[in-house]
Amino acid sequence: MTPPRTLLIACGALAREVKAVVAANGLPFDIECLPAILHNRPDRIPEAVRARIAVGRRTHDRILVLYGDCGTGGALDAVLAEEGVERIEGPHCYAFYAGEATFDALMKEEIGSFFLTDYLARHFDRLVWRGLGLDRHPELLPEIFGHYTRAVHLVQQDDPAVRAKAAAAAERLRLPLVTRETGLAGLSRFLAA
Structure with missing residues (x-):
């Protein structure tokens, strides 16, 4: 039986750190980082994450999101609730670091x-x-x-x-x-x- 595949959708500003944690812990996760420049337009983060979730569902059994709210005013959490996807807790990366x-x-x-x-x-x-x-x-x-x-x-x-x-x-x-x-x-x- 093939083990379930997990996709981590992360903010590009976390790419180096996410890859380090995954490698250090030998976690069998695939990582997809969205452009960090989305922070300059946080209103675009929720739909960018939603689009990547849709693609990820074709190839992965589980999806996790490594984004804070990052200025989306709750819109990211609303998208994740609709999609049934979990994200790391915290309003921004400062809080979860x-x-x-x-x-x-x-x-x-x-x-x-x-x-x-x-x-x-x-x-x-x-x-x-x-x-x-x-x-x-x-x-x-x-x-x-x-x-x-x-x-x-x-x-x-x-x-x-x-x-x-x-x-x-x-x-x-x-x-x-x-x-x-x-x-x-x-x-x-x-x-x-």
Whole structure:
């Protein structure tokens, strides 16, 4: 008998971490990552996930989704309820990397926190600096980031190059940097279950 095939539909911003967890735990999952750029248009995430579910149903017995709500305002959860597909808990990747209790504590500690995952630290220039036009209009920095009081790097994998990028990002934003080791336990727990 052929074992059931499981498809993980993940946000492209989680690709490296999801692949690391699957490989480290020897999980027999297939991974499909949707483009991380969907975060710039979160209204498009639910239908992109729905379309991938439809394709995945032809080849897989089970489908799991590794997305937070990611700004969809509950629309992603509505699609997943209609499709009968489970997703990792949490409103965004910051909460499931740090754990919801730790994330809530970080926000209570300082509500003006700007969070950097390893992915966002690695791609800060493209996604944030150029993505928000700060390379062309640096005068917008206070308008966009003026309400933040610190940057918090949630470290998934210990990589000195990524830590340096997070520090450089915080410096460009003129924010002090706080580092919290999160690892990949949140993803591991979800996938193991």
